[in-house]
Amino acid sequence: MAIYNPASLHAEEFINDEEIRETLAYAEKNKNNMTLINEILEKARPIPTATGCRCNGLTHREASVLLACEDPEVTKRIYEIAEEIKLAFYGNRIVIFAPLYLSNYCVNGCLYCPYHMKNKTIPRKKLTQEEVKAEVIALQDMGHKRLAIESGEDPVMNPIEYILECIDTIYSIKHKNGAIRRVNVNIAATTVENYTKLKDAGIGTYILFQETYHKESYLQLHPTGPKHDYDYHTEAMDRAMQGGIDDVGLGVLFGLEMYKYEFAGLLMHAEHLEAVHGVGPHTISVPRVKRADDIDPDEFDGGIDDETFEKITACIRLAVPYTGMIISTRESEAVRSKLLRLGISQVSGGSRTSVGGYAEKDRPHDTEQFDVSDQRTLDEVVAWLMQSGHIPSFCTACYREGRTGDRFMSLCKSGQILNCCHPNALMTLAEYLVDYASPETKAIGFDMIAKELKRIPKEKVRAVAAQNIEDIKNSNRRDFRF
Numbered sequence: 300m301a302i303y304n305p306a307s308l309h310a311e312e313f314i315n316d317e318e319i320r321e322t323l324a325y326a327e328k329n330k331n332n333m334t335l336i337n338e339i340l341e342k343a344r345p346i347p348t349a350t351g352c353r354c355n356g357l358t359h360r361e362a363s364v365l366l367a368c369e370d371p372e373v374t375k376r377i378y379e380i381a382e383e384i385k386l387a388f389y390g391n392r393i394v395i396f397a398p399l400y401l402s403n404y405c406v407n408g409c410l411y412c413p414y415h416m417k418n419k420t421i422p423r424k425k426l427t428q429e430e431v432k433a434e435v436i437a438l439q440d441m442g443h444k445r446l447a448i449e450s451g452e453d454p455v456m457n458p459i460e461y462i463l464e465c466i467d468t469i470y471s472i473k474h475k476n477g478a479i480r481r482v483n484v485n486i487a488a489t490t491v492e493n494y495t496k497l498k499d500a501g502i503g504t505y506i507l508f509q510e511t512y513h514k515e516s517y518l519q520l521h522p523t524g525p526k527h528d529y530d531y532h533t534e535a536m537d538r539a540m541q542g543g544i545d546d547v548g549l550g551v552l553f554g555l556e557m558y559k560y561e562f563a564g565l566l567m568h569a570e571h572l573e574a575v576h577g578v579g580p581h582t583i584s585v586p587r588v589k590r591a592d593d594i595d596p597d598e599f600d601g602g603i604d605d606e607t608f609e610k611i612t613a614c615i616r617l618a619v620p621y622t623g624m625i626i627s628t629r630e631s632e633a634v635r636s637k638l639l640r641l642g643i644s645q646v647s648g649g650s651r652t653s654v655g656g657y658a659e660k661d662r663p664h665d666t667e668q669f670d671v672s673d674q675r676t677l678d679e680v681v682a683w684l685m686q687s688g689h690i691p692s693f694c695t696a697c698y699r700e701g702r703t704g705d706r707f708m709s710l711c712k713s714g715q716i717l718n719c720c721h722p723n724a725l726m727t728l729a730e731y732l733v734d735y736a737s738p739e740t741k742a743i744g745f746d747m748i749a750k751e752l753k754r755i756p757k758e759k760v761r762a763v764a765a766q767n768i769e770d771i772k773n774s775n776r777r778d779f780r781f
């Protein structure tokens with residue numbers, strides 16, 4: 300039998316089924332142990348330091364106890380600490396991105412995804428480079444600067460060369476004041492050699508959802524195709540890091556398996572990356588199974604309600620305080636509003652989840668990967684964020700300054716975000732407002748910028764940011780960032 304070892308490179312040792320089961324039993328046994336729960340909550344709190352603050356984070360066992368506890372008072376405290384951590388390390392900024400679907404050809408048989416090979420009703424489409432260009436221009440016209448490209452797995456239709464060509468095309472397009480400054484990549488598990496090619500193409504984060512950490516369910520949910528290989532899929536992030544990619548993004552598809560099992564597995568995966576590579580995941584995404592062509596979410600018995608979903612998000616925030624957290628337009632405005640307070644740091648906006656969807660005037664549904672719940676435009680999402688006290692950020696400075704991997708984590712831990720990320724967020728927001736916003740959003744935005752500039756502690760930084768924003772307003776644009 301495999302032994303639990305977070306520093307091992309073998310999936311069955313770092314995502315160890317026995318350890319997860321023991322964790323769930325430990326959490327169940329201690330879910331009313333208030334002495335232990337108080338200790339865990341105390342450990343999770345941000346601790347002030349000379350330059351800002353730091354956090355201890357939680358182990359998968361400790362976080363699982365909090366998740367199991369049903370006391371409403373404890374839940375309330377978890378939410379308060381989640382918000383404190385979010386504000387301490389990410390401030391009130393929310394990074395904006397959009398997915399870009401390149402191809403829905405896929406040779407896998409994933410039971411929860413409409414792109415699965417046996418689905419004969421969905422039209423198949425792969426963007427040509429001309430179509431990629433049209434999509435990117437449409438995204439730039441909305442104001443996007445950061446994309447996550449998505450593609451099914453098909454070595455013949457979507458080989459790595461195709462993905463690399465698309466990345467080149469995306470980065471090459473400069474339309475009006477638009478530019479895509481960071482391309483994150485969500486493609487199937489691949490080889491170290493291919494990850495190096497992606498790194499050399501200048502990608503930001505490599506994202507790969509585990510879907511489920513429960514091996515038996517994984518094998519059933521992925522009955523055919525290369526994705527059936529649980530170990531190859533689970534060990535992908537190690538290969539990505541060996542290939543030179545510093546920033547990796549984890550996620551599970553909540554609703555496929557028992558959520559407590561997934562939660563523990565997800566945190567063990569983060570602990571494993573920290574133990575082997577010295578840096579945890581750059582981001583964690585929290586998607587839930589959604590309705591789509593040939594997919595009925597009710598067929599999966601692991602579905603979770605909104606309250607449980609909120610608690611999972613908050614407990615992840617406590618466990619991995621320095622990791623960005625992403626929520627997509629799979630979730631409604633109401634759910635997204637609540638989660639913003641519990642630790643989410645990135646949202647998508649104005650998304651279309653079909654291949655070639657942005658260049659179409661009306662939202663096409665034929666090739667959608669999932670039903671978009673939040674169907675607002677990017678302008679509406681930006682206004683909504685600001686009205687709820689968040690700064691929509693189009694910043695990609697860390698990536699462009701080489702602050703990736705542990706260098707980004709050092710910035711996050713240094714407590715210097717108010718002197719670095721905050722002014723960058725305000726300057727990129729100003730660019731968005733001038734170039735793309737409606738008059739109403741522009742008015743809200745420049746009011747907010749005036750107030751938020753005052754929160755920058757260093758006088759010199761504040762003055763430079765204010766001057767840059769004036770210049771942006773007066774069409775005197777420079778590519779400046781802290």
Ligand code: SF4
Pocket residue numbers: 405406407408409412413414415416450451452487526
């Ligand atoms: S989840 Fe990915 S691999 Fe599976 S069918 Fe959908 S596109 Fe293909």
